Amino acid sequence: MYTILDKKVLSPGVKQVVVSAPLIARKARPGEFVILRVDENGERIPLTIADFDRQAGTVTLIFQEVGATTRRLGRLETGDALSDLAGPLGKPTHIEKMGTVVCVGGGIGIAPIYPIARGMKEAGNRVISILGARTRELLILEQEMKAVSDLVYITTDDGSYGRRGLVTDVLQELLDSGEPIAEVIAIGPVVMMRAVAETTRPYGVKTIVSLNPIMVDGTGMCGGCRVSVGGQTKFACVDGPEFDGHQVDFAGLMARQRMYVEQEKYADNQTYQ
Ligand code: FES
Numbered sequence: 452m453y454t455i456l457d458k459k460v461l462s463p464g465v466k467q468v469v470v471s472a473p474l475i476a477r478k479a480r481p482g483e484f485v486i487l488r489v490d491e492n493g494e495r496i497p498l499t500i501a502d503f504d505r506q507a508g509t510v511t512l513i514f515q516e517v518g519a520t521t522r523r524l525g526r527l528e529t530g531d532a533l534s535d536l537a538g539p540l541g542k543p544t545h546i547e548k549m550g551t552v553v554c555v556g557g558g559i560g561i562a563p564i565y566p567i568a569r570g571m572k573e574a575g576n577r578v579i580s581i582l583g584a585r586t587r588e589l590l591i592l593e594q595e596m597k598a599v600s601d602l603v604y605i606t607t608d609d610g611s612y613g614r615r616g617l618v619t620d621v622l623q624e625l626l627d628s629g630e631p632i633a634e635v636i637a638i639g640p641v642v643m644m645r646a647v648a649e650t651t652r653p654y655g656v657k658t659i660v661s662l663n664p665i666m667v668d669g670t671g672m673c674g675g676c677r678v679s680v681g682g683q684t685k686f687a688c689v690d691g692p693e694f695d696g697h698q699v700d701f702a703g704l705m706a707r708q709r710m711y712v713e714q715e716k717y718a719d720n721q722t723y724q
């Protein structure tokens with residue numbers, strides 16, 4: 452039983468649950484994800500592991516309520532249980548001491564960037580984090596990110612907190628400042644990850660992005676999560692979810708993400724939800 456031991460609302464529409472899953476917690480590493488079903492008739496949805504506690508045997512999942520399943524998940528309370536939780540899946544983030552690492556998190560993408568920033572810091576890197584949100588109230592994990600970063604920049608689209616603008620504005624300035632950056636890791640909306648990759652490309656700074664295509668089985672069997680990277684077809688669930696941002700076909704990824712918009716709307720409108 453994957454019991455929810457704690458639940459918090461982090462910002463409007465964004466919730467955090469701590470789930471009892473000792474076997475997954477024992478093996479989880481930054482960058483990996485799980486696939487869950489809320490109940491036995493539910494669809495399978497992938498969520499990146501936002502945190503794990505090997506001692507307590509728990510994994511922390513943070514999700515935005517964007518459709519039928521995430522809304523159903525959001526209605527579960529402490530003491531309720533998930534039908535199933537498979538993982539950890541995917542390849543973990545490559546973490547080693549390399550110098551200065553810039554972690555860019557946009558919106559809900561701050562959740563999966565957190566364990567990566569922590570891992571990079573623990574490996575002895577200087578970690579600069581750039582966090583972006585549409586508004587102040589949508590910014591999550593600010594204190595957690597500050598605790599594992601040497602420097603944190605915050606941007607909001609409306610200027611209600613931090614600096615008004617985009618994460619790429621700050622990244623551009625860092626690149627121009629001559630700060631020797633070994634690697635940039637960006638997780639957030641596809642448009643943001645594409646913009647980050649385009650910002651670093653002229654500087655030749657290695658840029659890793661974590662892709663979130665539609666997934667079904669999560670084990671490389673269905674092909675639902677295929678993405679084009681460097682002209683080759685890759686499966687995000689087993690080859691990723693992290694890839695070289697300079698090689699990703701972002702336009703193709705966005706088109707595939709919109710494939711089931713009608714079905715998703717239909718599911719969201721069903722009364723049994
Ligand atoms: Fe089926 Fe990746 S989710 S191959």
